[in-house]
Amino acid sequence: MNPQTLHRFNTPFWRVSALALVIVLLTLAGGSRADAPPPSVVALQHGWAQAFYAPEGAAREPAFQALEAQAAKAVAELPGRAEPLIWQGIIESSHAKFASSLTALSLIKQAREHLQAAEKIDPAALDGSVYTSLGSLYAKAPGWPLAFGDKKLARSYLEKALKLNPDGIDPNYFYGELLVAQGEREAGKARLEHALAAAPRVGREDADNGRRAEIRTALAALN
Template identity: 40%
Template sequence: MNTSLMQYIKNSSLPVTLAATGLLFFTAPSFANDIDPPNTLLNVQHQWAQCQYQSENEDIKESCLEALVDSTQTLSTNSPQNTELKVWLAINKSTLAGAKGGLGALSLVKESKVLLEQAIKENPTVLDGSAYTSLGSLYYQVPGWPLGFGDDDTAEKWLKQALSINPDGIDPNYFYADFLLQDGRTAEARRYFIHAKQAAPRPDRPLADKGRQLEIAQKMKEL
């Protein structure tokens, strides 16, 4: 997920000029037709990491994420009982929202919120609590009422729930630390950033781990 998700919305004043999208000579692969079904989720995860951490510029990143959302939507529609794909469709939409910025991203995060809530109802521990991590992240990064649904108390509730399921994971520790940092609780934030930094590598997701570790290092400079 984009670590600066919706900060542009939260910090900007009306009216907001939406990010321009031009014709880009880039398309992400279509997963629906080109990959082995058992590897579908991993391919979605790999493509997310490529969009997030290897795009040459913001326009290419946005185009990459748009294609990925379309591909994941197709996969999820074709496999409606696959809760893992539902979570990743939500993650891809919220990451795209962060790349777009502005009020135009609000519909994407609202769609992401609905998908995550559905996933939690279907399987609360799906992907080691990733649905709770993502939902909590939305709640602290999205503006509050009347513009959005953001709420710090709810954010902390869901982020702690994610940690109860996966206490040593890099993502739940990172996002809870980021929440604490934004809440001014720097001593607590440092502890969770350090725990995230010490998380065991995920052999099947090296690019995502590398990108997250760089984000951890950057955040710790703010402490």
């Protein structure tokens, strides 16, 4: 028997078992829930992109109403998960952009509640999207006495989002937009350019295409 064969037979069983256990654990870690959103959340992502960037404005209202029902179902089916709550808030806040004034106020309040609930569960879920969404919401909501808009709080949330996802297209876009609105044109422009250069997100091509169009429009307005 050669030395290599002898070494293999003399290796204690517990070492082999421990090695196998480590491999299994690493495999499970690689497929953790943080890496791949549940299918119902993926469906919400694509549904949102189709509704938000729809070429026909009239089609948005029924599309967002259907998405809100779909999001509520996903939240009910995935209790204790932040991802469906985040998308429920995103859908409601996006719907508000196209709704009547009274409906919009109700939607942004619901959106804030759902995003804050998600924040309590896992603020780092979906690359910190809860902070990006809350930042955008506080930046664009009317201030008191109509609603809760607060540019200072918006900035704080977006800075948290950027710590979690410094090169992300969304946090850089919304932070750049806020900086421009507050008179910091050059800093805002730099953020918008950084957002435009963000790496494509696998499976989010529809959202990336629409967001890049928004960024180009914002940059053109600055130039």
